[in-house]
Amino acid sequence: MVGKQGKQGKQWRSVCKGLVLGTLLTSCMILLYCLSSPEVQFSLPEIPVPYSCAHQPSPGHSTTGLGKEKHGCTPKMDIMFMKTHKTASSTILNILFRFGEKHRLKFAFPSSRNDFFYPSLFYRSQVKDYGPGMCFNIMCNHMRFNEAEVAKVLPADTVYITILRDPAELFESSFHYFGRLVPFTWKISGDDKMEEFLSNPQLYYDPEGFNSFYLKNLLFFDFGQDNNLSSDDPKVEEGIRAISRRFHLVMLVEHFEESLILLKDALCWDMEDLLFFKLNARNGSTVSKLTPKLRAKALQWNAIDWKLYQHFNATFWKKVEAYGRERMAANVAELRRRNAEMANICIEGGHAVDAGSIHDTSMQPWQPIGEKTIMGYNLKNNVDKAHQKQCRKMLTPELQYLTDLGVNLWITRLWGHVRDILHW
Numbered sequence: 001m002v003g004k005q006g007k008q009g010k011q012w013r014s015v016c017k018g019l020v021l022g023t024l025l026t027s028c029m030i031l032l033y034c035l036s037s038p039e040v041q042f043s044l045p046e047i048p049v050p051y052s053c054a055h056q057p058s059p060g061h062s063t064t065g066l067g068k069e070k071h072g073c074t075p076k077m078d079i080m081f082m083k084t085h086k087t088a089s090s091t092i093l094n095i096l097f098r099f100g101e102k103h104r105l106k107f108a109f110p111s112s113r114n115d116f117f118y119p120s121l122f123y124r125s126q127v128k129d130y131g132p133g134m135c136f137n138i139m140c141n142h143m144r145f146n147e148a149e150v151a152k153v154l155p156a157d158t159v160y161i162t163i164l165r166d167p168a169e170l171f172e173s174s175f176h177y178f179g180r181l182v183p184f185t186w187k188i189s190g191d192d193k194m195e196e197f198l199s200n201p202q203l204y205y206d207p208e209g210f211n212s213f214y215l216k217n218l219l220f221f222d223f224g225q226d227n228n229l230s231s232d233d234p235k236v237e238e239g240i241r242a243i244s245r246r247f248h249l250v251m252l253v254e255h256f257e258e259s260l261i262l263l264k265d266a267l268c269w270d271m272e273d274l275l276f277f278k279l280n281a282r283n284g285s286t287v288s289k290l291t292p293k294l295r296a297k298a299l300q301w302n303a304i305d306w307k308l309y310q311h312f313n314a315t316f317w318k319k320v321e322a323y324g325r326e327r328m329a330a331n332v333a334e335l336r337r338r339n340a341e342m343a344n345i346c347i348e349g350g351h352a353v354d355a356g357s358i359h360d361t362s363m364q365p366w367q368p369i370g371e372k373t374i375m376g377y378n379l380k381n382n383v384d385k386a387h388q389k390q391c392r393k394m395l396t397p398e399l400q401y402l403t404d405l406g407v408n409l410w411i412t413r414l415w416g417h418v419r420d421i422l423h424w
């Protein structure tokens with residue numbers, strides 16, 4: 001009897017210790033996050049950025065690689081990629097990082113974390129080492145879009161691009177990845193919290209709730225718009241019009257390769273620049289398949305994002321039509337062939353593996369809270385010299401790559417250590 005009580009007492013004590021420690025550390029993290037948000041400086045002087053920040057090859061120096069003669073156009077170096085959430089955007093970031101390194105372009109990065117203080121709106125004072133009138137080429141980290149402020153950082157010839165995803169799939173992914181960060185989901189009971197939520201979203205959803213935007217019209221929110229408007233509010237159409245005026249290319253996750261070919265066309269790039277491995281993807285066995293009924297509910301709940309998606313789906317296919325369907329199909333086939341070739345050269349086993357099977361910690365992707373569902377890769381041991389660097393870069397997860405590019409991610413890292421300690 002005494003022994004049993006002693007054992008239970010011990011268990012209780014360790015649970016309590018864990019709780020106290022967890023609460024303390026979490027409070028510290030929240031405090032640090034708040035302290036590290038820079039004061040918004042409204043008084044920054046307005047010095048216009050140059051029309052273009054593209055690196056001009058010096059005369060006398062041959063312009064190999066710029067491909068001016070090859071395509072009859074000059075590759076675009078000034079790029080704004082609006083990185084939306086849960087939309088394969090990490091894969092595009094890796095493409096942009098490599099392109100930027102190859103051409104020695106200057107990135108407008110955030111400081112101390114991997115986003116521009118999302119979900120706060122973007123302000124140029126959040127850019128690492130920002131000074132008025134400075135010239136940056138590429139901006140691509142997560143932010144809540146703020147058109148006027150972005151325009152003050154980037155040159156006038158910047159090409160704006162972004163990517164969307166089917167809102168039902170996006171909702172499923174966001175619920176899985178961020179659900180635990182939204183306190184009102186904690187009280188949802190049942191095995192399938194998402195299904196329960198969708199059965200009566202009005203009951204659970206609280207527009208004022210902490211992090212609530214992750215679970216309603218997340219795309220529209222990312223573009224700096226109000227995600228809890230009624231879908232027939234005229235402001236929705238206005239918002240969609242503003243996005244279509246600003247962005248030169250809106251890609252679709254569901255047609256990823258076609259999107260990249262359109263990107264190549266818009267930026268006058270080479271096929272070589274588009275090579276990619278899918279990064280930050282979830283193991284398929286953890287993706288809950290949406291039944292048609294659930295899908296319909298998810299679309300109804302995210303009605304604004306559904307409107308947004310349908311609008312840009314239409315413009316996307318018009319672009320494909322203009323590009324030429326057959327030409328597109330041939331290009332997509334070539335891209336797939338070359339990606340498969342690279343996978344053979346670079347990846348151990350030729351495909352992604354679960355986190356537990358990744359040998360090199362520098363190849364470990366960041367995981368959602370409480371899970372290890374994001375897959376990664378093992379770099380082959382015997383990659384030939386010519387491909388070693390390229391392979392490593394193509395496989396490097398986002399946070400490690402940002403660090404390699406000189407971004408100090410101390411807040412993100414600290415948060416990671418806290419999670420390691422708590423096994424969270």
Ligand SMILES: *[C@@H]1O[C@H](CO)[C@@H](O)[C@H](O)[C@H]1NC(C)=O
Nearest residue numbers: 166309310311313314317318
């Ligand atoms: C997207 O556009 C294509 C071509 O017009 C159409 O066939 C398809 O049904 C559309 N998809 C959605 C989700 O609107």
Ligand SMILES: *[C@@H]1O[C@H](CO)[C@@H](O)[C@H](O)[C@H]1NC(C)=O
Nearest residue numbers: 283284285286352353354375
């Ligand atoms: C995905 O997860 C399942 C179940 O945990 C596992 O059997 C499978 O090997 C994983 N897939 C990959 C590609 O790692």
Ligand SMILES: CC(=O)N[C@H]1CO[C@H](CO)[C@@H](O)[C@@H]1O
Nearest residue numbers: 207208212213226227228229
């Ligand atoms: C009217 C309304 O409920 N507005 C809310 C919409 O969502 C944002 C954040 O997601 C809230 O701050 C607003 O109060």
